[in-house]
Amino acid sequence: MAQPFDLTLIWAGIIAFGVMMYVLMDGFDLGQGILFPFAPTEHHRDVMMNSVAPVWDGNETWLVLGGAGLLAAFPLVYAVFLPALYIGVFLLLAGLIFRGVAFEFRFKAKTSRYLWNWAFAGGSIVASFAQGAVVGAYIQGFATENFRYVGGALDWLTPFTVITGLGLVAGYALLGATWLIMKSEGEVQQWAYKIAPRLLLAVLVVFAVISVYTPFVDARVMSRWFDSFSLLWILPVLAMYCAWVIYSSLKQKREGTPFVATMGLFLFTYLGLLGSKWPYMVPPNYTLWDAASDYSSQLFLLLGFLFVIPIVLAYTAWTYWVFRGKVKQGGYH
Secondary structure, eight states: OOOSSOHHHHHHHHHHHHHHHHHHHHHHHHHHHHHGGGOSSHHHHHHHHHHHTTTHHHHTHHHHHHHHHHHHHOHHHHHHHHHHHHHHHHHHHHHHHHHHHHHHHTTTOSTTHHHHHHHHHHHHHHHHHHHHHHHHHHHHOOOEETTEEOSOTTTTOSHHHHHHHHHHHHHHHHHHHHHHHHHOOHHHHHHHHHHHHHHHHHHHHHHHHHHHHHHHHOHHHHHHHHSSOOGGGHHHHHHHHHHHHHHHHHHTTOSSHHHHHHHHHHHHHHHHHHHHHTTEEETTTEEHHHHOOOHHHHHHHHHHHHHHHHHHHHHHHHHHHHTOSOOOTTTTO
16 A cells, blocks of 8 residues: 655655754764863863853754664664774763763862863864764675674774864864853853864865765766766855855954854755765665665654654754853853
8 A cells, every 4th residue: 555655765865864863962062061171271171161061962962863764664774884983982971971071070070170181171072083984884885684784893994084073073163162152251262263264174185085085985976976067066156155154254353254154054054965865775785675664663652753853943043042141251050
């Protein structure tokens, strides 16, 4: 019997939306941790941490939401990704735990504050690198047979995934710097203005390296771009436009525009990645429909998600509205 809706496509959209929300929301607070070791003074670090203290745990709700939806709607992804990426996922979760604990203990510590500084910075860097490496592993694809992963535990760690990992670290740092410009003032803001152009350059360099490297990793990605005229080319053009907006708005000392444009840079790059791999959920062999759970399971879970997602969006919007404006001395702790 034909189904009235293709729930697999709907679930693919929900998962893609959840992942994108996580990248944008948690990216800038991970960026604060990445920049932590380079901050000139403890005052800078206080402002950086206070700028994200009210929202960081809510930002990670999207990671839980996306992960739970992925397990329910696309169980094959878990069956392949977890054994393939076990070490990378462990590093990701360990990094998030370290930085989460550091949020609570750093402001209460006296003689050991420097240890919590390093826990916050190290956790943020490790979690960001692991996320980028997982993206690189997804681009590479996985060795599978009969819907099972048959590769090794470290197959995900290659020169390509190291580059994508470092690229996401640089990208999150840029997102963090532009967030700090918007949320701080005085010498902290001026420091953020100073480092943001350098981070933008680093992101663009890595973007170029990955673009050149990708054909050697997955030739099918490039064929999707070059075999015929493709609307996909609109996405890198828009990404480069966002990069130009970031650069020009930094020169003009604008406060909100660099952050919004950086979010646009992430968004269009992310959409370009999804378009390059479509419709493969577990590359190089399995599509969305191969990885999907049965229709009745998808329908049952969809009813719950359609109730939860508006609540999460409303709560997130309310939180950002309440804590709008600049971070003052003393912050939220």
